[in-house]
Amino acid sequence: MSLRIVVTVKYVPDATGDRHFADDLTVDRDDVDGLLSELDEYAVEQALQISENSDDDVEVTVLTVGPEDAKDALRKALSMGADKAIHVEDDDLHGTDALGTSLVLAKAIEKAGYDLVISGMASTDGTMGVVPALLAERLGVPQVTLLSEVSVEDGTVKGRRDGDAASEQLEASLPAVVSVTDQSGEARYPSFKGIMAAKKKPVESWDLSDLELEAEEVGLEGAWTAVESATERPARTAGTIVKDEGEGGKQLAEFLAGQKFI
Amino acid sequence: MAEVLVYVDHVDGAVRKPTLELLTLARRVGEPVAVALGNGAADTAATLAEHGAARVLTHEAAEYADYLVVPKVDALQAAVEAVSPAAVLVPSSAEGKEIAARLALRIGSGIITDAVDLEAGDEGPVATQSVFAASFTTKSRVSKGTPVITVKPNSAAVEAAPAAGAVEALSVTFSAQATGTKVTARTPRESTGRPELTEAAIVVSGGRGVNGAENFSIIEALADSLGAAVGASRAAVDAGWYPHTNQVGQTGKSVSPQLYIASGISGAIQHRAGMQTSKTIVAINKDAEAPIFELVDYGVVGDLFDVVPALTEEIKTRKG
Ligand SMILES: Cc1cc2nc3c(=O)[nH]c(=O)nc-3n(C[C@H](O)[C@H](O)[C@@H](O)COP(=O)(O)OP(=O)(O)OC[C@H]3O[C@@H](n4cnc5c(N)ncnc54)[C@H](O)[C@@H]3O)c2cc1C
Ligand SMILES: Cc1cc2nc3c(=O)[nH]c(=O)nc-3n(C[C@H](O)[C@H](O)[C@H](O)COP(=O)(O)OP(=O)(O)OC[C@H]3O[C@@H](n4cnc5c(N)ncnc54)[C@H](O)[C@@H]3O)c2cc1C
Numbered sequence: 089m090s091l092r093i094v095v096t097v098k099y100v101p102d103a104t105g106d107r108h109f110a111d112d113l114t115v116d117r118d119d120v121d122g123l124l125s126e127l128d129e130y131a132v133e134q135a136l137q138i139s140e141n142s143d144d145d146v147e148v149t150v151l152t153v154g155p156e157d158a159k160d161a162l163r164k165a166l167s168m169g170a171d172k173a174i175h176v177e178d179d180d181l182h183g184t185d186a187l188g189t190s191l192v193l194a195k196a197i198e199k200a201g202y203d204l205v206i207s208g209m210a211s212t213d214g215t216m217g218v219v220p221a222l223l224a225e226r227l228g229v230p231q232v233t234l235l236s237e238v239s240v241e242d243g244t245v246k247g248r249r250d251g252d253a254a255s256e257q258l259e260a261s262l263p264a265v266v267s268v269t270d271q272s273g274e275a276r277y278p279s280f281k282g283i284m285a286a287k288k289k290p291v292e293s294w295d296l297s298d299l300e301l302e303a304e305e306v307g308l309e310g311a312w313t314a315v316e317s318a319t320e321r322p323a324r325t326a327g328t329i330v331k332d333e334g335e336g337g338k339q340l341a342e343f344l345a346g347q348k349f350i
Numbered sequence: 351m352a353e354v355l356v357y358v359d360h361v362d363g364a365v366r367k368p369t370l371e372l373l374t375l376a377r378r379v380g381e382p383v384a385v386a387l388g389n390g391a392a393d394t395a396a397t398l399a400e401h402g403a404a405r406v407l408t409h410e411a412a413e414y415a416d417y418l419v420v421p422k423v424d425a426l427q428a429a430v431e432a433v434s435p436a437a438v439l440v441p442s443s444a445e446g447k448e449i450a451a452r453l454a455l456r457i458g459s460g461i462i463t464d465a466v467d468l469e470a471g472d473e474g475p476v477a478t479q480s481v482f483a484a485s486f487t488t489k490s491r492v493s494k495g496t497p498v499i500t501v502k503p504n505s506a507a508v509e510a511a512p513a514a515g516a517v518e519a520l521s522v523t524f525s526a527q528a529t530g531t532k533v534t535a536r537t538p539r540e541s542t543g544r545p546e547l548t549e550a551a552i553v554v555s556g557g558r559g560v561n562g563a564e565n566f567s568i569i570e571a572l573a574d575s576l577g578a579a580v581g582a583s584r585a586a587v588d589a590g591w592y593p594h595t596n597q598v599g600q601t602g603k604s605v606s607p608q609l610y611i612a613s614g615i616s617g618a619i620q621h622r623a624g625m626q627t628s629k630t631i632v633a634i635n636k637d638a639e640a641p642i643f644e645l646v647d648y649g650v651v652g653d654l655f656d657v658v659p660a661l662t663e664e665i666k667t668r669k670g
Binding site for chain 1: 644
């Protein structure tokens, strides 16, 4: 038996940097360093663990849709231990929204061949948390999402979803789309050996024509949503800071009373 | 007037507050038609009518509880087909966003998630989003199809607006995908008696500085003196001091209360992402250089083990 896992990984601007919008109201990617979305490291980790715990022949492919530099995200995932990578890159993808991104990812996943797709719970830039559900809808397979625990056995994926009202045990047959949360288990650091090995692993590059997609189906032109304005939030006016010299609690109560919270 | 579908988040017929906020926002765009699914669906009608629902479409079936997400998408799609609404509004819970996304794809429409405000515009509803850890505010709209928009809790003040609230049975045929993901067990969360974190007007949070599960009782005591919900940083949650369901931040809950009090929390970007839109921010931290102080309206540089109990005492005294 063999199991083909595709892990979707996004290349995002570093959240600790100064993130901005460009003139066309898309994310300015030139001004700030990019990296593999930290939440997708958890998806790579779970794919590797499923592979390590399986008697089957498991192949882990990492897939990204993004600009030239997005190869860095793929390299990171390969150095963690993924087997191969696919980079979907095309100038016409600039400005693609969530529906468009899921279209491109779904086409690429079908072309690559899969039994299981594993995604992060959300990207650290758009933070929508919708792409895994959209992939399940497009691929016509079960969604087993937001898992804090996941396992695969005999063609069945099981997991735990910790929601607001309840914690649920979920189960579905493969093929399926899974997303994992940052509660699923610390992601490993790439070892020196892993980093060296990653340099020799195959990275395929596909463009829209490889996926039989037309330019007008994606990008700003094909988008189902339009951003009309983006304004930087004014910096908060400097607040009052007091040093506690025995009266800190009382002073704070005074402030809260002044604001009518008490 | 055009109708607007509002997806109802309820627990056995008890409507959760974010849905009432949606009804208030929906009235800016059209006439609200509520869709309530699953056990107790019809029991939601009176509350929804008080808050402006002209019609309440209901459907009960075991599928909503026994399988993940897709049965609800099937039902909402049936409602869209029956009503031809001008927009569909869904609460921005994790599940709400997944339902909304699949619906948008099926009906050929765009989706906007995590709106914090909504206005009528010449080309359809315009949604405000607060992005990049609340450092930018964007205005967006759906440019193709029926706008599907998810809205964060605490985005509008609930207004009563009595309406007919006529209950109608929605006719739903489940798709082949509906039974794809089985829910094999469910453990409901125990209620703490405190307000829901995302809905609370005041949130009191503790971080690594609280230094132990047992010490969270001083955070809880402060919260109780203010009728507040309790939050925690990821560091506190990862240490096992407080449940993950109370985590505030990028991968926890995003809260937008009137008052947020952070104790022993440094204010990392991922924590800020979940609380930066709070109206008034207060921090207690012994390190005057902690980044959280950049955000505060009022900050106390001090040991939380001194300041928090003193504050709690003072509040109790003032409240008599
Ligand atoms: C601040 C901001 C707000 C936005 N708001 C909207 C909006 O309201 N509506 C809208 O349609 N679009 C929006 N977008 C665009 C949207 O974020 C992207 O099109 C997109 O990549 C999908 O959404 P996400 O990044 O939020 O992914 P999520 O749904 O949060 O991502 C979940 C997972 O999907 C996978 N994934 C997502 N994108 C990729 C990718 N490019 N390559 C590989 N895997 C991927 C990853 O595994 C990720 O962990 C917004 C973008 C930004 C930066
Ligand atoms: C992908 C990703 C997602 C994340 N998501 C989240 C998230 O959702 N929420 C979140 O919170 N974090 C999140 N984090 C983690 C985040 O980066 C920080 O590590 C975390 O917020 C730190 O928690 P803290 O402020 O409690 O701890 P620290 O940063 O360790 O700060 C503790 C603070 O307590 C103060 N202190 C100590 N003792 C006392 C005392 N006696 N009295 C007063 N002050 C005291 C210290 O001065 C310090 O400022 C995420 C990280 C990543 C990579």
